[in-house]
Amino acid sequence: MTTIATTTMGTTTRPGDTGLDVVTGAFSYSGAAIADALLDSGRRLRTITGHPARAAQDSAIEVRPLDFDDQLGLVKSLEGATTLYNTYWVRFAHNGVDHDLAVANSRSLFHAAKRAGVQRIVHVSITHPSIDSPMPYFRGKALVERALAEADVSYAVLRPGILFGGEGVLLNNIAWLLRHLPVFAVGGRGDYRIRAIHVNDLARLCVEKGAESHDSVTDAVGPERPTFLKLVRSIADVVGSRARVIRVPPSTVPVLSRLVGLGLHDVLLTRDEFRAMADGLADTDGPATGTTTLSGWLSAHGADLGRTYANELERHFRSHGS
Numbered sequence: 001m002t003t004i005a006t007t008t009m010g011t012t013t014r015p016g017d018t019g020l021d022v023v024t025g026a027f028s029y030s031g032a033a034i035a036d037a038l039l040d041s042g043r044r045l046r047t048i049t050g051h052p053a054r055a056a057q058d059s060a061i062e063v064r065p066l067d068f069d070d071q072l073g074l075v076k077s078l079e080g081a082t083t084l085y086n087t088y089w090v091r092f093a094h095n096g097v098d099h100d101l102a103v104a105n106s107r108s109l110f111h112a113a114k115r116a117g118v119q120r121i122v123h124v125s126i127t128h129p130s131i132d133s134p135m136p137y138f139r140g141k142a143l144v145e146r147a148l149a150e151a152d153v154s155y156a157v158l159r160p161g162i163l164f165g166g167e168g169v170l171l172n173n174i175a176w177l178l179r180h181l182p183v184f185a186v187g188g189r190g191d192y193r194i195r196a197i198h199v200n201d202l203a204r205l206c207v208e209k210g211a212e213s214h215d216s217v218t219d220a221v222g223p224e225r226p227t228f229l230k231l232v233r234s235i236a237d238v239v240g241s242r243a244r245v246i247r248v249p250p251s252t253v254p255v256l257s258r259l260v261g262l263g264l265h266d267v268l269l270t271r272d273e274f275r276a277m278a279d280g281l282a283d284t285d286g287p288a289t290g291t292t293t294l295s296g297w298l299s300a301h302g303a304d305l306g307r308t309y310a311n312e313l314e315r316h317f318r319s320h321g322s
């Protein structure tokens with residue numbers, strides 16, 4: 001096992017540490033939080049991203065393209081880095097980009113990291129990935145974890161349920177719907193639990209795991225696990241929504257979601273995302289690894305939540321390169 005030494009700055013170094021790390025998607029959601037946490041801890045940073053033009057003029061982050069068709073380019077983008085922080089994934093299949101492709105791309109990324117001499121990979125996964133899952137998202141996530149374990153690079157997997165804070169989509173868009181629609185439909189009894197973690201808590205965990213050297217798998221989950229119905233009602237309260245929260249048969253949720261999505265030119269919630277949530281896959285019963293409470297965060301940020309709709313298709317499927 002590799003020896004780790006702690007510097008006086010509180011950051012950790014390992015033999016051969018270059019001081020440089022690579023994070024995927026530093027201008028997207030969790031990647032941005034991880035980038036901030038790494039820069040705060042004194043690391044130099046490079047990102048590989050499909051949206052290089054999103055870099056600020058004075059960004060301290062070196063930017064390289066996330067191009068899975070260019071394996072040699074990927075290797076070069078990873079050369080000189082000690083740790084790769086990987087957030088890459090696709091939320092749903094769209095326009096020929098699907099979970100099978102995301103699995104293959106993830107495998108390419110891990111191979112490139114190995115070839116580039118990266119010492120450690122910190123990988124963001126999801127709660128309850130399963131090779132046997134009928135859902136391509138959860139099956140794909142399990143296949144990526146397996147590919148990581150086979151990549152012959154020391155690794156840490158972090159498995160969040162749902163993320164909140166920062167530029168997150170899910171809670172923001174529930175709030176947007178509660179602000180703009182007269183009715184909000186909850187599938188079934190809404191008694192399935194949501195174990196969310198603040199994106200900055202996830203980022204802190206990533207940096208901590210980056211400093212370790214043994215292989216590990218950890219649920220990245222916050223201290224609270226409200227039912228979905230309670231969560232929706234809490235969001236309605238903090239945004240001052242007048243929408244009626246009603247319960248509908250579970251089978252109607254994907255249909256309603258698709259109809260509203262058509263109006264918004266977005267994919268709101270896929271059939272599998274609803275099914276996973278209703279099956280309890282966004283919940284765990286282990287100890288909390290994040291400290292920020294969802295209820296406290298909602299009280300502090302409710303006034304701003306859902307003022308603007310966050311469009312997933314705009315973020316990741318329509319505006320590549322910008």
Ligand SMILES: NC(=O)c1ccc[n+]([C@@H]2O[C@H](COP(=O)([O-])OP(=O)(O)OC[C@H]3O[C@@H](n4cnc5c(N)ncnc54)[C@H](OP(=O)(O)O)[C@@H]3O)[C@@H](O)[C@H]2O)c1
Nearest residue numbers: 024025028029030049050051087088089160161162163316
């Ligand atoms: N958000 C949540 O609530 C949540 C919950 C549980 C688990 N997770 C997991 O956390 C990880 C990061 O999620 P996130 O929400 O933070 O994602 P994100 O920042 O929106 O995207 C993460 C990375 O994936 C790339 N990406 C996303 N969609 C893509 C597409 N259609 N085509 C090509 N590249 C794409 C992004 O590319 P760019 O650099 O071009 O932006 C970025 O590098 C994922 O593994 C996800 O499964 C997230």
